[in-house]
Amino acid sequence: xxxxxxxxxxxxxxMTNKKSLKCEQHLGHNAMYxxxxxxxxxxxxxxxxxxKEQTENNSVPSRFSPECPNSSHLFxxxxxxxxxxxxxxxxxxxxxxxxxxYTFGSGTxxxxx
Amino acid sequence: xxxxTQSQPEMSVQEAETVTLSCTxxxxxxxxxxxxxxxxxxxxxxxxxxxxxxxxQNATENRFxxxxxxxxKSFSLKISDSQLGDTAMYFCAFMKWKTSYDKVIFGPGTxxxxxx
Numbered sequence: 182x183x184x185x186x187x188x189x190x191x192x193x194x195x196m197t198n199k200k201s202l203k204c205e206q207h208l209g210h211n212a213m214y215x216x217x218x219x220x221x222x223x224x225x226x227x228x229x230x231x232x233k234e235q236t237e238n239n240s241v242p243s244r245f246s247p248e249c250p251n252s253s254h255l256f257x258x259x260x261x262x263x264x265x266x267x268x269x270x271x272x273x274x275x276x277x278x279x280x281x282x283y284t285f286g287s288g289t290x291x292x293x294x
Numbered sequence: 295x296x297x298x299t300q301s302q303p304e305m306s307v308q309e310a311e312t313v314t315l316s317c318t319x320x321x322x323x324x325x326x327x328x329x330x331x332x333x334x335x336x337x338x339x340x341x342x343x344x345x346x347x348x349x350x351q352n353a354t355e356n357r358f359x360x361x362x363x364x365x366x367k368s369f370s371l372k373i374s375d376s377q378l379g380d381t382a383m384y385f386c387a388f389m390k391w392k393t394s395y396d397k398v399i400f401g402p403g404t405x406x407x408x409x410x
Contacts, residue, residue, distance in 0.1 A: 223298070224385070224400040269337065281327055281389060281398075285339035 184208045187272050187286035195294055196262060202289045204255040204272030210284070211277050213255040215247060218269040218288070230255060231278050262293045296321045298388050298401035306407040307376045314361075315371045315404050317386030323347075325391035328362065328369045333403075334382040342384075345369065347391070373406075381408045 185206045194200050204213065215227040229237035230249040244266075246258040255272055272286040297320045307313035319328070330342040345353045345362050352360050357374045373380055386401040 221303075221402065223402050226398075271337075271339065273339070281329070281344065283339070283341065283398075287336055287338040290337075 184284050185272055185274055185286035187270075187289050189289055190287065191290045191292075193292045193294060194259065194262065196264070198262075199258070199260040201259065202257040202270055202272075202291075204257075204286055206253055206272075206274040206284070206286075208274060208284060209276075210274035211252050212275045212280070213249065213252070214273040214275075214283075215255065215257055216271040216273065218271055220268075224271070228257075229278070236278070259291075262291075264293050267291055267293045296323070296388050296390070296399045298386055298399050300384075300386055300401040300404050302404045303402070304405045304407070306409055307373075309376055309378060309408055309410050311376055312372060312374045313376055313406065315373075315384050315386075315406065317369045317371070317401060319367050319369065319386070319388050319399075319401075321367070321388065321390075323390050327389040327391065328360075329387040329389070329398075330358070330360070330369075330371045331385040331387060331400075332380075332382045333385065334379070339385070343371070376408045378408050378410060380406065382406060 188203045212231045217225045227241045228247040233249050244261050248256040269288045271288045273283045275283050299318045326347045328345045331339045332342045333339045343353050343355045343358050359372045361370045383403045385403045388399045
């Protein structure tokens with residue numbers, strides 16, 4: 182039990198598909214994050230939620246749409262993606278925005294064909 | 295703007311030997327945090343060690359230790375008695391002092407292979 186669970190573990194989708202990534206944490210954390218990890222590139226912060234409110238959107242294209250219905254769940258809705266969006270998408274949580282004790286999930290490996 | 299550089303994309307080490315991973319960073323801040331994260335093949339990122347810039351003493355966690363050179367803006371990770379389970383990507387990361395944690399800057403990573 183890692184504390185942060187991401188599903189699915191792998192996802193292959195066409196450019197016209199709509200899919201969602203799910204992240205769930207059972208740690209009582211209030212802040213949750215989406216990161217994109219591409220090969221040979223540093224992790225890119227995509228979205229930040231604190232107490233269910235979005236606090237950061239790092240110029241992410243609108244084809245990525247986050248949702249945080251409560252402090253334990255975070256979704257990333259995907260539609261009309263491009264092949265360059267293929268990457269590992271990591272979810273993380275922390276007690277709050279000032280806490281540097283991140284807990285990461287194992288990620289969803291996304292392939293866009 | 296802060297940047298984090300890891301100049302060694304790939305490294306290997308014999309089991310039981312010692313290896314040092316390099317990290318340099320650029321900042322005008324005086325107070326900040328530095329981290330090393332490990333990402334094994336399971337893909338889950340795990341915090342290995344952290345260092346507060348105001349502390350002179352280098353952080354140590356069991357077989358993992360850092361050499362923090364503030365003036366040189368260098369933060370290397372030493373792994374002693376390397377084990378097969380140490381095979382992973384290692385990311386160096388920087389965070390400004392007393393800021394929201396969403397401003398962590400990650401380096402590009404070093405892939406470490408421990409050879410039996």
